[in-house]
Amino acid sequence: MINFLRCIILISTLVSASVTWAAEPYDELQTEWAKGKYELSGSAQEKFLEQLLSRAEAAKQANPNSAEVFAWSGIVYSTYASVKGGMGALKFAKQAKKDLEKSIELDSSALQGAASTTLGTLYFKVPGWPVAFGNDKKAQQYLDAALALNPKGIDINYWLAEYAASKKDSAKALQYLAIAAAAPARDDRPVADKGRRLEVETLKAQIEAP
Template sequence: MKTLPMLAVAAAIGTLALPALAADAAFDGRVEGLARSWAHVNYEVKDKAAQANEAARLAADADALAHQYPNRAEPLVWEAISTATEAGAKGGLGGLALAKTAKGLLERAEKINPSALGDGSVYTSLGSLYAQVPGFPVGFGDAKKARAYLAKALAANPRGVDPNFFQGDFLMRQGDYAGAAAALERALAAPARPGREVADRGRKGEASTLLAEVRTKLRS
């Protein structure tokens, strides 16, 4: 008989937990939706003006989710990634301003949870921005910071397609063609991500193209 109150408490806790589980599932579903939408925008929308517009809309969706869940870093990461995609599509000074916005969003995400999304995305995205944006006085690009963030990304996700691709891209920019080739080969060998087929196909296509350039450099 003494166990009955405990069982009742356990049952009550289980009942109370159901709405929380449902809320978590809804949040996860929306984050996954952002990931799928970004892959479509980044890899399947070919017109740059249309891509910039779609990326801006996706960033707005991620921003709305970030306001709804202010203690979660995942929406901020996707808002930053979408904003960076818009920056790349626009280019020029407008693109540079958007890249700076993306960096700020990622820094906010890093303070909340640097392990958000579980694949080193915060570090990968910051590293790629520091690697690709021009340095002072034009922009905030910084090879030392790029190297440090990409090292953290690879420590978090050593077999991942994204950290290895951006490591390869960075090392090529630095003239380390052998290191770039090794990283890009790892990117091409990265395991598939269920539900991320479009992103995997697109990123590995980029890795294959860049690897061909790197191999040309190595032969010359």
């Protein structure tokens, strides 16, 4: 009887441990992206993010039906395109678009609409036709969809603020920034939160500057 109980306890412990140790397939991309985005700069940042692209590809191959993995791959590609800049960045922006669209197709609500947030941002950041796919109407469409899923989120409100600022609508931009600044902290994303809050403060200062 004692041995039986010991066996049950051991099994329970192992099951509990496996649950504790289990990681989401996108965790590495999420963590490493934050490091590359907010803790590095210059050539070191570009090289780090370029290397992260291969891990994004591997994650997609291993998890072909994960909306979260495709969303994070799109975010990584989008960030790398932004860092790289110039005409050479367009192919990476296009891959980001492809991954984000796939994520939305699989589950538009995954990660509280992160794919829609990033896709909307891409649409207002990249050049329009005939150079690239930039489109203000689609930018607003995807950003609004993301806001509906996560109305108090720091990321979506920051990007809506930047979009409004790009349209010279300072009042609306400041409204979104106030919501972003008040967004609750994400316990699993301290680096991203710290970096984004700094971006919120910087954009606010730029808008309010005389």
